[in-house]
Amino acid sequence: MSVTPAQPTPAATPGPTTASLPTREQVRRAPKVVLHDHLDGGLRPRTVLELAGEVGHALPADTADDLATWFAEAADSGSLERYLETFAHTVGVMQTAAALTRVARECVEDLVADGVVYAELRWAPEQHTEAGLSLDETVEAVQQGIDEGCAAAGGRIVVRQLLTAMRHAARSSEIADLAIAWRDRGVAGFDIAGAEAGFPPTRHLDAFEKVKRANGHITIHAGEAFGLPSIWEALQWCGADRLGHGVRIVDDITVAEDGTVHLGPLASYVRDKRVPLELAPASNVQTGAAASIAEHPIGLLTDLRFRVTVNTDNRLMSRTSMTDEMADLVEAFGFDLDRLQWFTVNAMKSAFLPFDERLAIIEDVIKPGYAALRAEG
Ligand SMILES: O=c1[nH]cnc2c1ncn2[C@@H]1O[C@H](CO)[C@@H](O)[C@H]1O
Numbered sequence: 001m002s003v004t005p006a007q008p009t010p011a012a013t014p015g016p017t018t019a020s021l022p023t024r025e026q027v028r029r030a031p032k033v034v035l036h037d038h039l040d041g042g043l044r045p046r047t048v049l050e051l052a053g054e055v056g057h058a059l060p061a062d063t064a065d066d067l068a069t070w071f072a073e074a075a076d077s078g079s080l081e082r083y084l085e086t087f088a089h090t091v092g093v094m095q096t097a098a099a100l101t102r103v104a105r106e107c108v109e110d111l112v113a114d115g116v117v118y119a120e121l122r123w124a125p126e127q128h129t130e131a132g133l134s135l136d137e138t139v140e141a142v143q144q145g146i147d148e149g150c151a152a153a154g155g156r157i158v159v160r161q162l163l164t165a166m167r168h169a170a171r172s173s174e175i176a177d178l179a180i181a182w183r184d185r186g187v188a189g190f191d192i193a194g195a196e197a198g199f200p201p202t203r204h205l206d207a208f209e210k211v212k213r214a215n216g217h218i219t220i221h222a223g224e225a226f227g228l229p230s231i232w233e234a235l236q237w238c239g240a241d242r243l244g245h246g247v248r249i250v251d252d253i254t255v256a257e258d259g260t261v262h263l264g265p266l267a268s269y270v271r272d273k274r275v276p277l278e279l280a281p282a283s284n285v286q287t288g289a290a291a292s293i294a295e296h297p298i299g300l301l302t303d304l305r306f307r308v309t310v311n312t313d314n315r316l317m318s319r320t321s322m323t324d325e326m327a328d329l330v331e332a333f334g335f336d337l338d339r340l341q342w343f344t345v346n347a348m349k350s351a352f353l354p355f356d357e358r359l360a361i362i363e364d365v366i367k368p369g370y371a372a373l374r375a376e377g
């Protein structure tokens, strides 16, 4: 294997300085793209309360504000496993077609209000069959909600589903079939999620091969709670087109005291192949993958021109939105509108949507949207 040569340090990310940085309100109005947003991680607290009331699901709080606080605090655990325990209270109230449709419709409404113009929403159908729905019926119900939300938004947003299989379970092959069966009806790709340590992506090799043989798209949660082996398997065994998080790729990057940067073979591969990283700073801080937003490797990865994208992961558990994620990055790293546009174009280029449709959103929506904001001065 060839040795990766040391590289000169790129220009450092500017610190938060000038008055020309966008305000939070400008960030809200900027066109944004989210590739990594869990449908069951983005419910409105009030909706969780109402749906729980309908089905008699016991919750840890009984007002919307208290519930919002409970989710954020419980998820703020420093561990992915404990973070994931909070999903019992969202998945638990999403077991009927009506509930799935409502949650999907409200999700689209919330994303539109957040200035999102393209979204891929992921969720795990196998977790929504407790009350008797078939896998097919769960996908149909979610698509119904997406269609209603998009119709109400009058063309301001395009939304696709990603179907997730749970990595500790054994239904990934069925979920791969489901994703393939729904590919022309709103499903754009396949994912695996759940606890990472102890559940390597290669456990689901047959599912990934099935999707690949069908020319489908794959993203894999990898390099969040576990490091390089997980990323390597996702890319080199499972054929991932994108990395869900992938933040631990920094374990293969060294920065010497004189600022010289050295990329190991896996980090070089990820950058050279332009593998999109679905970074989600707020979520990473909660699960302990990063110490704080300011210390999040997004600064280094951006400087090194990896294909960085910014994502929410779970808006409810992380009490976040695309506006919050980007505005927090503006504050922590001094990112300007050009940089936010770069993240957004990176994301749109990496979407699991046909090339001509991606290009149309970049040229007709994203670039003019940022140009208008720049013109505000
Ligand atoms: O950041 C994450 N890492 C791994 N798994 C996750 C993350 N966020 C959510 N889920 C898991 O994905 C399922 C389907 O949406 C959720 O129920 C949750 O268990």
Ligand SMILES: [Zn+2]
Pocket (backbone or CB within 6 Å): 036, 038, 193, 221, 244, 313
């Ligand atoms: Zn995720």
